[in-house]
Amino acid sequence: MPAIAEVATSKRVRLDSIDVLRGVVMILMALDHTRDFFSNRGFNPTDPASTTIPLFFTRWITHFCAPTFFLLTGTGAYLSLRRKSKRELAKFLVTRGLWLIFLELVVFRCFGWQFNFDYHVTMLNVLWALGWAMIVLSALVYLPTWLVTCFGAVMIATHNLFDFVQSSNPLWIILHSPDFLVNTPRHIVAVPYALIPWVGVTAVGYGLGQVFRWDSHRRERFLLRLGLALAAAFLVIRGIDRYGDPLPWTTQKSAVFTVLSFLNTSKYPPSLLYLLMTLGPAMLLLWALDGGTPRFLRPALTVGRVPMFYYLLHVPLIHLIAVIVCYARYGQAHWMFESDTIRNFPVSFPPGWGYSLPVVYMIWALVVLALYPLCSWFADLKRRRGDAWLSYF
Numbered sequence: 001m002p003a004i005a006e007v008a009t010s011k012r013v014r015l016d017s018i019d020v021l022r023g024v025v026m027i028l029m030a031l032d033h034t035r036d037f038f039s040n041r042g043f044n045p046t047d048p049a050s051t052t053i054p055l056f057f058t059r060w061i062t063h064f065c066a067p068t069f070f071l072l073t074g075t076g077a078y079l080s081l082r083r084k085s086k087r088e089l090a091k092f093l094v095t096r097g098l099w100l101i102f103l104e105l106v107v108f109r110c111f112g113w114q115f116n117f118d119y120h121v122t123m124l125n126v127l128w129a130l131g132w133a134m135i136v137l138s139a140l141v142y143l144p145t146w147l148v149t150c151f152g153a154v155m156i157a158t159h160n161l162f163d164f165v166q167s168s169n170p171l172w173i174i175l176h177s178p179d180f181l182v183n184t185p186r187h188i189v190a191v192p193y194a195l196i197p198w199v200g201v202t203a204v205g206y207g208l209g210q211v212f213r214w215d216s217h218r219r220e221r222f223l224l225r226l227g228l229a230l231a232a233a234f235l236v237i238r239g240i241d242r243y244g245d246p247l248p249w250t251t252q253k254s255a256v257f258t259v260l261s262f263l264n265t266s267k268y269p270p271s272l273l274y275l276l277m278t279l280g281p282a283m284l285l286l287w288a289l290d291g292g293t294p295r296f297l298r299p300a301l302t303v304g305r306v307p308m309f310y311y312l313l314h315v316p317l318i319h320l321i322a323v324i325v326c327y328a329r330y331g332q333a334h335w336m337f338e339s340d341t342i343r344n345f346p347v348s349f350p351p352g353w354g355y356s357l358p359v360v361y362m363i364w365a366l367v368v369l370a371l372y373p374l375c376s377w378f379a380d381l382k383r384r385r386g387d388a389w390l391s392y393f
Helices: 002-038 053-082 086-113 126-140 145-162 170-175 195-213 216-240 255-263 272-289 295-305 307-330 357-384 388-392
Strands: 121-123 180-183 188-190
Touching: 002 053, 002 272, 002 295, 002 307, 002 357, 053 086, 053 126, 053 195, 053 255, 053 272, 053 357, 086 121, 086 126, 086 307, 086 388, 126 145, 126 195, 145 195, 145 272, 170 180, 170 195, 195 216, 195 272, 216 272, 295 307, 295 357, 307 357
Parallel strands: 121 188
Antiparallel strands: 180 188
């Protein structure tokens, strides 16, 4: 009986660590999207030449969200093999991938980001890329796990070799080079999330799933060493500054801003250095959480158990708050239903719009607090019921 209890506890702790990390990045994601709707978009928040230190790190900390979410998607797929055959997993990944693409193109585009149906501006964002990553993974699961891991690692490590390729071919834009798929006066379709690096992150995450079947000592030792190795690789390669990111770092007006330049890596598409910079600390956090969830992170555990449910609610809620604030301030809110260019995505701000970081942080906190009871309710619903449709949220 003690042995059985120990195995059950170990399994719970391992899954909890994944859910807590996923919940942390989901909560941080809401900060970035709150900033999208409520701050001044007149300049790049990570450009050392124009940003402030608080604004830089407000944006920079959210860089950890997408890589971690893609990685843990692959990890969750591997762990589901405990209750699914590879054929069942492949079918689930295809259907869920198509569902995510539909959510991106229809539900999230019309009811989340833009509150309109004109399709004048359409961005192929994270759900689009995640959907295709899952579809690709549905084919990869039939290969040996080590080969899937190597496939992802090689994709991550080598894709910057093709940065010099400039092409307007739609397939190349979708796979590697974020750009406009359509750019006419009537319709704009842009691809910020190129597929190749994100597919690689998901494949590596699938391989990482093996680690969560190991005993705790071996697993913790591996996660610690991997996290430190990735962080060290980032420091060394970024210091050499010859490969791994199309944006070199430069000496700035002060040592602090030079550090900001050093940390300012490319997300579109995610460079090798961007992924090393974010996934290294993610591994260290998994290592730190492996022994259990601290009390102050228990709310993140709840959110991490229902990430898609939270994701689908948080942007519409932020957007709705923006509509209310805009109407209260200007007496009208038509700007919050319009997006005429990529520069004005997701909405066209009225004159004088833009709030300070303390206001942005306050609205972010209100959004997270408002969503937490709903996430708790849905997590409890998923725990009590095993309906297949629940797995798609």
